[in-house]
Amino acid sequence: MFALAYCRSIAISWIPDDQISIKQTLNEIIQSDIELSPLIKDLDYLFKACNQYLAQNYQQANNELQNISDSGSSLLLRAEVLRMQLLVSLMLNMNTNHVRKYVKLLSYLLEELEIEEPEQWAQCSFALFSTYTNKLGEFDKGEEMAFKLLNFIDKQGNRPFFNYMRNIMYRKSFLFRSALMSKRNILDSVEYFEAADDYVQYYFSLCNYGGISIVLNELDEAMLHLERCLQLVSEHDYIEFLQ
Known part of the structure; x- marks a missing residue:
């Protein structure tokens, strides 16, 4: 639970002070519980791997992950380590x-x-979906995973994490739906991430909406949203947007 909370926090938080505060809190909790002490080294390796991955130091991230013991770990920790190993391997390996x-x-x-x-489960399913569509080119498997994940999310009620995941999937819906159908989904993600002040995901959603508008020959609408992307980069120069 602690590993997942930390890795998720640094993945979605773009404010460095927030990340430091979260790690300090988690370290205090771990150190106060003697039952968790055997996990401290493995969690530290995982923390370092997450940070190296986000810094695009993929080989260093892989080295940290290789230090983690595969015996006696909880299901949650094993799943998070495997998820990170998959993400790192996507960046390191041309050999599929x-x-x-x-x-x-x-x-x-x-x-x-x-x-x-x-x-x-949702995090790992999303990693598999992204792997099938972005790396392996197995779009049938990607589509199957996408609809299974969205159906699962719909059963979870109005829980914030699953609302977030739904809109992440909507942002990428062009990978498993027609251009016309995905346009509505992507617009939903634009509105969601704008309201949440999640500038990074808002930026990605705007880019995808602009792209799908070009595909549909709606060029004025595409330009409107792509110009908003450029405004975001200018307004929030402390965030490292992908160029």
């Missing part, structure tokens, strides 16, 4: 056989995660 190894290992955990850890 290596990527497929982590896809296979992570897929084995999904059934167990769905029952015991629904949030981590």
Whole structure:
């Protein structure tokens, strides 16, 4: 739970002070519970791997992950380590056989995660969806995973984490829906992330909405949203947007 909370926090928080505060809080909790002490080294390796990954130091992230013990770990920790190993392998390996190894290992955990850890199941399913569509070119499997994930999310009620995941999927709906159908989904994600002041995801959503508008030959609408992307970069120069 602690590893997941930290890794998720640094993935979605763009304010460095927030990340430091979260890690300090988690360290205090871990150090105050003697039952958690055997996990301290593995959690520290995972924390470092997450930070190295976000800094685009993928080999260093991989080195940290290789230090983590695979014995005696909780289901949640094992799943998060495998998810990170898959994400890092996507950036390091042109050889898809290596990527497929982590896809296979992570897929084995999904059934167990769905029952015991629904949030981590959603995170891992999203990682697999992204792998199928972005790396392996297996769009049928990606589409199947996308609809399974969205159906699962719909069953979770109005829970903030799943609302967030739904809109992440909407932002990427052009990968598994027609241009016309995905346009409505992407607009939903634009509105959601704008209201949430999540500038990074808002930026990505605007880019995708602009792109899908070009595909539909709606060029004025595309320009309007792409210009807003440029405004965001100018207004929030402390955030490292992808160029």
